[in-house]
Amino acid sequence: MASNKMLKFVTVERQTPEKREAEARKADFGEIYREYAAEKAAEQAGRCSQCGVPYCQSHCPLHNNIPDWLRLVAEGRLQEAYEVSQATNTFPEICGRICPQDRLCEGNCVIEQSGHGTVTIGAVEKYITDTAFEMGWVPSIKPHAERAESVGIIGAGPGGLAAADVLRRAGVQVTVYDRHDRAGGLMIYGIPGFKLEKDVVMRRNAQLEEGGVTFALNTEIGRDITFDEIRDKHDAVIIATGVYKSRELSGANHAAKGIVRALDFLTASNRKSFGDDVPEFDSGELNAKGKRVVVIGGGDTAMDCVRTSVRQGATSVKCLYRRDRNNMPGSQREVANAEEEGVEFVWLTAPDGFTVDLRVTKADDSGAAGPVKGVRVQKMKLGEADATGRQAPELxxxxxxxxxxxLVIKALGFEPEALPKLWEKPELEVTRWGTIKADFRTHETPLDGVYAVGDIVRGASLVVWAIRDGREAADAILERFAAAQSSVAAE
Incomplete structure (x- = not known):
């Protein structure tokens, strides 16, 4: 029977954590939502209907036990709530901040369907683990026994780090290789601080390192170490590189100075927040200050770019997207936040080349006669639905x-790099999209002992899916090791 602290959705209205005023939050990169107070978190958690078939849980890629930890929060049993939350999710405080809950758990909440307003699942999830860290309830990683087996993980993004966490807790020796100087992948260099403050990620990195995970950073596979050398050093390998190759634009003057890739722009901004020396930012090349900015794209990366541009001091920020608001792939919550901050969305528009300033002599080999001056825009309308069920844009x-x-920022999505070629491993099988072929349950590739997880298998996707893949691959590897030990014992 449900606790008498639950089922309050009829009498208690949905209330999200207080959001900082737009004018104030535009001045910095701090997270825009304030923390719940304990009583407010308990009150909102108590709105859960404790339904028999929890659609919030079934629509969560990690199948988190959401009704259970909501009930525990409502009853004031926060440490237990943390333990239940952490049991299925390696990084609940990160998912609570950046998951598109409006499309996943909250978007499928039963009381939302009945008109009472969804439970604020993401905000409560974030509150639980933030409180656990503050209270010292988050234990360090201490395996019961060390194991001889080792696993090499290529990529320190959410999929790779989730796998490292599971394997290290089981006593496996883990080395994570990454091309960057900090672990975290897009959580560090892609997602802006106003959505995910970097100390939240660095805290988890520190936990993994203190727990015995070895990080080989600034390590490029194919340059500093070969893929075969990694396989020779470890009993199993997980490929978790993500997808970083930006989709490009064509059209007149598409290579003009001032037309930049979204990831370059976001990485420069995030590096600057760490206090790094970023010449491209300081020169203005990857800095929106004082500029009229146009972002092309309608996904979450485009939202990150427009909102970063506002904070850097752009004179105007516009987002061009070829479909309408209802058909855009990005979070509607992010669109609303961007609009509050002064971003203008220009729906049903697509670029068809660029104009350049002919008065300025070109200073590079871009092939354009001068820096970008404008975007040639084609207006669109929505026609018949395409193969995905979405209405196709028509000129x-x-x-x-x-x-x-x-400044024009291209936020058109990401594609996988040609890993078989880069790593001189032609037998590493890929799909026609360039993603790695792997079993959808065990995540093992056709190469023995080699697994692949996250975006490099799925294509550009969500952090929560990468976490799920990493955890599943780690479990499959532990089963592999157990089977090998049983075989040896039987002999």
Whole structure:
């Protein structure tokens, strides 16, 4: 029977944590939502209906035990709530901040469907683990016994780190290889601080390192060490590189100075927040200050770019997207936040080349006659649904115009790098999209002892899916090791 502290959705309205005023939050990169107070978190958790078939749980990639930890929060049993939350999710405080709950757990909440407003699952999830860290309830990683087996993980993003956590807790020797100087992948260098403050990720990195995970940073596979050398050093290997190759634009002057990739722009901004020396930022090349910015794309990366541009002091920020608001892939919550901060969305528009400033002599080999001056925009309309079920955009003839811009940011999504070629491993099988072929349950590739997880298998996806893949691959590797030990014992 449900606790008498639950089922309050009829009398208690949905209330999210207080959001900082737009004018204040535009001035810094701090997270925009304030923390729940204990009584408010308990009150909101108590709105859960404790339904018999929890759609919130079934629509969570990790199948988190959401109703259980909501009930524990409502009853004031926060440490138990943390333990239940951590049992299925390696990084609940990160998922609570950046998961698109409006499309996953909260979007499928039963009381939302009945018109009472969804439970604020993400905010409570974040509150639980943040409180656990503050209270000292998060134990260090201490395996009961050390094991001889070792696993090499290529990529220190959420999938790789989730696998490292599971394996290290089981006593496996783990080395994580990454091309960057900090672990975290896009959580460090792709996602801005106003969505995920970096100390939250660095705290988890420190926990893993203190627990015995070895990080080989600034290590490029194929340059500093070969893929075969990693296989020779370890009993199993997990590929968790993510997808970093940006989709490109075509059209006149597409290589002009001032047209930049989203990831380059975001990485420069995040590095600056760490106090790094970033010449491209300081020179203005990857800095929106004082510029008219146009971002092309409609996903979450585009939202990160427009909101970062606002904080850097752009004079105007516009986002071009070829479909309408209802058909965009990014979070509607992020769109609303961006609009509050002054971003203008120009729906049903697509670029068709760029204009350049002919008065400025080109200073590079871009092939353009000068820096970008504007985007040639084609107006679109929505036609019949395409193979995905979404209405396909169609060109409106004769409705072109130029959108003035000093900085154009391409946020068109990401594709996998050609790993078989880069790593000189042609037998590493890939799909026609360039993603690695792997079993959808064990995540093992056709190469014996080699596993692959996250975006390098799925294509550009969510952090929560990468975490799930990493945990599942780690479990499959532990089963492999156990089977090998049983075989040896039987002999």
């Amino acid at each position: 409106i003839e004769g409705a072109d115009y130029v959108e003035e811009a000093d």
